[in-house]
Amino acid sequence: MRHYSRYDTRIIFPAGHLPLFAIVLTSLKNQTGFWLIAQLKTGLTIHNLRKALADLIDGFLRIELWSTMGMQEIHDRYRRSMLGPFWLTISLGVMVLALGLLYAGILRQEVGDYLPYVAAGFTVWGLISGLILDGTRSFIASESLIRQLPGPLSLHVYRVLWTNLIIFAHNIWVYIITALIFSINPGWNVFYIIPGLLAVLINGLWIGVLFGLIGARFRDVPQIIASVVQLAFFLTPIIWRPEMLTGREFIMTGNPFYHLVEIVRSPLLGQAPTPEQWLSVLSITIVGWFITLVFYTVYRWRIAYWV
Amino acid sequence: MAHIHLTNVHVSFPLYELTGRSLKKRLMASSTGGRIGAEPTAKRTTIVQALEDVTFNFEHGDRVALIGHNGAGKTTLLRVLAGIYEPALGQVNIAGQVAPLFDIGLGMEMEATGYDNILLRGLYLGLTKREIKRQAHDIAEFTELGDFLNLPLRTYSLGMRMRLGFAVSTAIQPDILLLDEGLSAGDAAFMAKANARLKEFWNKAAIIVLASHSERLIRDMCEKAVLIEHGRVVASDTVDKVLAHYRHIRPVQSHEDTPVG
Numbered sequence: 001m002r003h004y005s006r007y008d009t010r011i012i013f014p015a016g017h018l019p020l021f022a023i024v025l026t027s028l029k030n031q032t033g034f035w036l037i038a039q040l041k042t043g044l045t046i047h048n049l050r051k052a053l054a055d056l057i058d059g060f061l062r063i064e065l066w067s068t069m070g071m072q073e074i075h076d077r078y079r080r081s082m083l084g085p086f087w088l089t090i091s092l093g094v095m096v097l098a099l100g101l102l103y104a105g106i107l108r109q110e111v112g113d114y115l116p117y118v119a120a121g122f123t124v125w126g127l128i129s130g131l132i133l134d135g136t137r138s139f140i141a142s143e144s145l146i147r148q149l150p151g152p153l154s155l156h157v158y159r160v161l162w163t164n165l166i167i168f169a170h171n172i173w174v175y176i177i178t179a180l181i182f183s184i185n186p187g188w189n190v191f192y193i194i195p196g197l198l199a200v201l202i203n204g205l206w207i208g209v210l211f212g213l214i215g216a217r218f219r220d221v222p223q224i225i226a227s228v229v230q231l232a233f234f235l236t237p238i239i240w241r242p243e244m245l246t247g248r249e250f251i252m253t254g255n256p257f258y259h260l261v262e263i264v265r266s267p268l269l270g271q272a273p274t275p276e277q278w279l280s281v282l283s284i285t286i287v288g289w290f291i292t293l294v295f296y297t298v299y300r301w302r303i304a305y306w307v
Numbered sequence: 308m309a310h311i312h313l314t315n316v317h318v319s320f321p322l323y324e325l326t327g328r329s330l331k332k333r334l335m336a337s338s339t340g341g342r343i344g345a346e347p348t349a350k351r352t353t354i355v356q357a358l359e360d361v362t363f364n365f366e367h368g369d370r371v372a373l374i375g376h377n378g379a380g381k382t383t384l385l386r387v388l389a390g391i392y393e394p395a396l397g398q399v400n401i402a403g404q405v406a407p408l409f410d411i412g413l414g415m416e417m418e419a420t421g422y423d424n425i426l427l428r429g430l431y432l433g434l435t436k437r438e439i440k441r442q443a444h445d446i447a448e449f450t451e452l453g454d455f456l457n458l459p460l461r462t463y464s465l466g467m468r469m470r471l472g473f474a475v476s477t478a479i480q481p482d483i484l485l486l487d488e489g490l491s492a493g494d495a496a497f498m499a500k501a502n503a504r505l506k507e508f509w510n511k512a513a514i515i516v517l518a519s520h521s522e523r524l525i526r527d528m529c530e531k532a533v534l535i536e537h538g539r540v541v542a543s544d545t546v547d548k549v550l551a552h553y554r555h556i557r558p559v560q561s562h563e564d565t566p567v568g
Contacts, residue, residue: 065430072416072427079418079459148409149431150390218330301393304386305320 043298052296056209059154066155070162085170093174096122103239112182119178120268121238123171124261129229130164131204136222138212143307153303157208161201175268186270193267199281200260206285206292213299216306232257256284309403309482309513311365311388316397318358318383318538357383358394358538365514365531372525372546373518374553375535381518384535385409385485388516403482403513406432410487411472421456421463421471422447428475442478449504450474451497470497477508484512488519522550 059066078084100115107114135157139146142156179186215221236257237245245252252258259280263273327333358380365371373381386392387399389407414431415424425446429439447456450470452463460468509515509528519525525532525546532549534542542552 064436068427068430068436072419072423076416076418145414145431147386147391148407148413150405150407151433214330217328218333219328221330224330304391304393 040294040298044294045297048300049293049297052293052300055152055296055300056154056205057152059152059156059158062152062155063158066159067162070159070166073159073163074166085167088167089170089173092122092126092171093177096174096178099239107240107244109241116175116178116182116184117241117269118239119175120265121261123168123175124264124268125233125236125238126171127164127168127264128200128204128257128260129233130167131160131200132207132211132229133222133226134160134164135204135208136211136215136225138208139216139303139307140212140219140222146304146307153300154205154209157205157212160208160212161204164204165201179268184270186268189270189272190267192272193264196264196267196273199263199285203260203281203285203288206288209296210288210292213295213303216303217299236261253280256280259284308367310367310401311363311483311514311516312398312400313364313387314362314398314400316358316361316387316394316399317356318380318387318392318394320355320357322353322355356538358387361397361538361540363533363540363543365516367513369514369531370529371514371516372529372532372549373516373535374525374532374549376557379535380538381535382409382487383538385487385516385518388483389485401483404433405483405485406479406481407485408476408487409485411476412468415460415468415472417461418459420459421450421452424460424471425456425475428472429478432476432479434479446474446478449500466497473501477504480511482512483514483516484509486515486517486519488521488524525550 074085078087081087083090096115096119100118101111103109103118104111104114134141138157138160139153142159146153146156178184211221211225215225232255235251235255237252238261242252242258259277262277263281266273266277361384373384375381383392385407387394388401389405390399390401391407393399414427416427419427422443425443426436426439429442430436434442450456450467452467452470455463455467460471463471515528517525517528529546532542532544532546533540534549534553536556541556542549544552
């Protein structure tokens with residue numbers, strides 16, 4: 001049994017009763033975007049929230065489908081090459097080696113120390129940026145399926161998580177080999193990688209849902225996000241070290257990518273993430289999920305129309 | 308008992324022009340004071356009313372044909388019944404497991420083998436891996452594709468692909484079956500065999516809703532019919548009465564008879 005909430009395109013939203021949004025609303029008032037904001041007001045109901053949550057749970061339960069789809073996607077990309085997805089491992093390995101040696105020279109770093117750091121950083125960055133880039137296309141990439149098959153939409157986001165996790169499992173070998181060469185022993189702290197990865201995936205889920213939804217509506221969003229991610233790579237300590245930054249620390253501490261990278265990278269390098277890092281990731285998760293749930297509650301049913 | 312109850316269902320589509328699909332342009336337009344050359348922003352979205360006030364009830368055992376010219380809203384209505392489109396207004400009350408079979412080749416992977424495609428397609432249709440494994444042998448047997456099933460789909464002819472799609476699609480047992488045109492099974496030699504399976508498949512479903520232009524198919528399969536014009540239900544009655552009505556309002560188009568299986 002399915003019921004549908006009402007919305008009316010002609011509702012006039014009383015602009016100004018929230019001072020913060022007043023300016024935005026007045027600038028949008030004469031546009032069709034205003035129509036979407038009207039939806040935000042009428043669509044935000046407990047009933048719709050329950051359906052959004054059910055979609056996220058049902059999507060996860062279709063694990064057989066999205067894991068098969070994810071595997072299929074990986075196979076598809078590399079089916080006719082002999083090494084398969086290990087091509088990715090090799091290209092990452094070459095990049096780590098070349099950039100690691102170059103920047104060790106530029107930044108006057110000890111190679112034995114710096115190369116494992118870069119290898120770990122690139123591996124983790126590959127996962128996070130992959131989640132974001134594929135996440136913005138999560139619904140667009142499955143448009144023909146969405147228009148023909150009923151079912152929870154979130155399964156397409158779980159597929160993105162799964163493919164990126166498989167790629168990560170291939171890339172991690174670059175770090176493992178580097179660590180073996182330079183005899184890095186991370187000790188027991190390496191097990192912090194499990195909660196760390198879980199935290200990244202939980203964040204990857206909201207990113208895929210929220211960005212995927214916006215990307216389905218506004219088709220230039222994937223390109224905008226791609227540029228932002230590229231910029232974030234340079235602003236995040238991956239080829240440089242956090243200690244090298246003196247002054248302007250806000251660039252790092254205010255950078256959500258830094259915290260997400262650090263929570264997986266530091267266990268790889270044998271350090272336990274600090275409580276502050278856990279706290280930062282926790283707040284990113286809460287804020288991200290809050291915004292996502294608001295948007296998913298209101299616009300989930302529209303995705304099938306948009307793709 | 309399966310049933311489909313639709314009450315005052317409205318579906319409208321926003322049609323975005325290129326600027327409406329761009330976030331950058333949207334933001335630019337709201338930040339700059341004047342709207343230079345951006346006059347169309349006011350009418351950027353055209354809203355197409357695809358379904359208007361659709362109400363009907365189908366009960367257990369109904370075989371319903373959706374009739375209407377191209378763009379009348381048949382496919383949209385099928386998607387609403389499938390739960391893909393949630394209507395902006397109105398209520399959809401469906402009891403029973405729904406299986407939409409709109410495109411027999413949906414989600415087929417050209418690089419994957421025939422067996423992989425049986426698995427994938429079965430999962431799309433809502434079967435579990437275990438159920439598919441149990442049926443895989445029967446499906447494979449029915450397609451008569453033999454060792455080809457171990458080869459990637461790109462090596463198949465169109466007819467072979469259709470056989471595979473047909474065999475997997477008819478392996479499910481839904482309560483409610485939604486069809487956009489008939490299920491095509493490929494070459495003529497295969498047809499006789501396919502028709503027997505199709506009969507059995509149809510008889511198992513509690514409710515069938517079929518959108519079609521083929522009068523022959525409609526008369527063969529359905530007792531009830533719903534005529535849709537411009538997103539509205541114009542007539543809902545027995546097949547004979549509705550077809551007569553359709554011929555009356557659209558005399559030119561009654562000769563259409565596409566071959567179907």
